[in-house]
Amino acid sequence: MRASIKSAPVLCALFSTALFSSVTWACEQPASVCFQNNEGLPLIKDGQPLPIIVSPSADPAVKRVADAFSLDIQRVGGTRADISQAQSLSQPAVIIGVLGEDTVIDELVQKGKLDVSHIKGQWEAYQIAVVKDPAPGVAQALVVVGADRRGAIFGTFAISEQIGVSPWYWFADVPTEQKNNVYITAGSMQDQPKVRYRGIFINDEDPALKGWAQKKFGGVNADMYERMFDLILRLKGNYIWPAMWGKAFHLDDPKNTALADNMGMVMGTSHHEPMTRAHAEWHRKSENPAGGGPWNYETNRENIQKFWRGGIERMMSKGNGKPYESLVTVGMRGDGDEPMSEDTATELLEKVVEDQRAIIADVTGKPAAETPQVWALYKEVQDYYDKGMTVPDDVTLLFADDNWGLVRRLPTKNVDREGGFGVYYHFDYVGVPRNYKWTNTVQIGKVWQQMDLSYARGAKDLWVVNVGDLKPIEFPIDFFLTMAWDPENMDTQALQEYANNFAKQSFGTGLANEIGDLLQRYGTFAAMRKPELLNQHTFSVGEISAPKLKAGEFYQHYVKWQKLEADMQKVKAKTEPEHYPAFFQLVEWPIASMSNLYEMYFAAAWNQKLVDAGDARANYFKKIVEKNFARDKALTDKYHSINDGKWDGMINQVHMNYVTWNDPDQQTMPTVSAIHSAKNDIDVAFEESPLPPNTQIIQAADYIKASDNDEMEWTKVEHLGQAKAGVVILPQGNGPTSIDDNVSLTYELTQPYYGDATFTIELSPTLDTYARGGIRIAVAIDDRPAETLSFDLHATGGAQHTPEQKAWAQAVINNKHSLQWNVQNLKKGSHKLTVYRIDDNVVLEKLKIEFEQKAEPEAESEFAVSRFFSKLFGSN
Missing domain, CATH: 2.60.120.1620 (Jelly Rolls)
Structure with missing residues (x-):
């Protein structure tokens, strides 16, 4: 049986990602970071850090986070903290470990120096405490204790964030402010997640993420995933559906499987990839010498079962009878993420799940209920649920949105089932009515409204979001995983303060409010219509008149984007050089590229209308379209060249002139024409139409x-x-x-x-x-x-x-x-x-x-x- 988090006590949540930054009030909170001497424990004193102690028998994930914390201390204070595997304390130190698995921590508990009653037995709970007189002759020690290995990870990274290391230090080049002295206030604090599994889905990753990873790491491999896992864990996530367009996580790099487990990640597979198997594996002859045959359970049951068994056997290959930590997807969709059948074949799907659970039980040697499983109610699969398909009580039922951020169904019956419920959400999508993969078009207010509703209705066991290439969707990912950690803490005030606090963490206090406003306005404007759905016919253009053109709806959108970009440029001028790479990625490029796109289509619309009327003012707009088209490429090139080409290839998604739901082959400028005129420079101005009197x-x-x-x-x-x-x-x-x-x-x-x-x-x-x-x-x-x-x-x-x-x-x-x-x-x-x-x-x-x-x-x-x-x- 899985440990429950549903009845856990309400605990302090001082370290929620990006909600709180290193501000003065933290000096008044127990076990919090302070940058002035308040008689707390010096974590860094005059540039010299405390040593770190980790048990020699600690889980690899705990040893890894200790090493990461040592590097974080170096980012802040300039010197790496020494890491020791001592079994006792002889000086003040940072002790990182798991309750019941660390001798030093367990002795502190036994001696009454450390009360861990609030976290004992709780899923991913952690406690940060400044312990007085932990050993003879030792005045204080900082203890980070996890109820399990990820609890220790999250507690450690909570301190990293408080001392000024952003979770986005690598994936958005957010710099760390140097501090010569860092203190931890007296006392103790605890925290733990409200949602059990919290993660992302890397999807639709060709050509952008794939092309970038090939240039940066030689492929979508363990080196890339090590960076990605580090980010997810710093954001207090624990789960991932790995890239799957022709890719197979466990096969593409032999190091991937052990890496995930050694870092503490829970591996999953997407909604249509059951039994830990990437769908790409089915068509690889190395796994299926005959190519697997048809992906049809009625006609090819024996081969499919062998394939699934291989996935569970691989999960159990860690040794000592222990599995690589996984959340196993069950159920089945058709080949290529299509419906399994034209009808709702409830009996067939029930048989699929029954057979899958028999395989799980047989391979693991334990009842199937002891292996965490999830069934994704995606697209037509929801029909099976609506029509009463029976699913074992321990399987998590994962509801889905409509691929556009609107949750389709939430629990209405058996809301206390053991496996609970979750939500599969989208920030990226390939499908009707139009693909959207290029940029961030997410309004976090909408995410909040839908996920707050989902949590209130009982979806508390799994939140996973499709993030496409991961960049440039950094801000919504940060929000989603923060909210997943503690949805109850994300009230409307926290929502309204979120952008400013994210900006404060990324760029410091000086420009935080201005940048936060830019992020909020961008999210609202960009969410109105996906850029892939824009063209010169999207909005009413207005009426031809003289001397001024009469503005239509398109003009209003054009103006607000121009104003947003102008405001961004003012803030950019005040940005410190060390913050500029992050500012370009998180603020400038999203705003400039979308503003440019709106201006291009606005100009193309007027060019067409004026050409049809034989009006030479069309030439003015033709030049704007040509300028915008060239600027789009220039902005892309700048993104790919910043930081010595670190992100080369990352924003290569086609985003112009769609005519069907799917991608065009290449970027194409809107068609424009010229009118012969003796005048080269034609002045164009607009007058807005008032609201009709009725x-x-x-x-x-x-x-x-x-x-x-x-x-x-x-x-x-x-x-x-x-x-x-x-x-x-x-x-x-x-x-x-x-x-x-x-x-x-x-x-x-x-x-x-x-x-x-x-x-x-x-x-x-x-x-x-x-x-x-x-x-x-x-x-x-x-x-x-x-x-x-x-x-x-x-x-x-x-x-x-x-x-x-x-x-x-x-x-x-x-x-x-x-x-x-x-x-x-x-x-x-x-x-x-x-x-x-x-x-x-x-x-x-x-x-x-x-x-x-x-x-x-x-x-x-x-x-x-x-x-x-x-x-x-x-x-x-």
């Missing part, structure tokens, strides 16, 4: 009244969605409410004349995670009866043939979904609009009201009333 826009955050109840309250969340703020009910995960419960928001609007009104309620797209048939809200105007509105976006991931699939595709393309509601016969003047909560997982963004004037009914008009009294009393 239209009113109300931000969802601008309500005049919020009616909460004892359990829930309305909350404004900036940078959630595309409006001023997304408005949600917190906490998430509660059941339906009724109109009579009056959990509602009230807005005020002004009808300019008697007539009808069409309300468009803009929402962040979300999915019905209960499979109840849709998500509902209710609306009412003044004292009229409320009306219920609902939406049900069907996210199958397949081609958009049905109206429901088309609606889903349109919602994810535009990153918004709208509900319309018509109201008739509204009087001129002020009115109250009430929006009622019914179902969970609704994010309100904006209200648009379009008024239509019509003749007032005669009985209600002033003329009719006057005529009535005239007839009644006569006239003078």
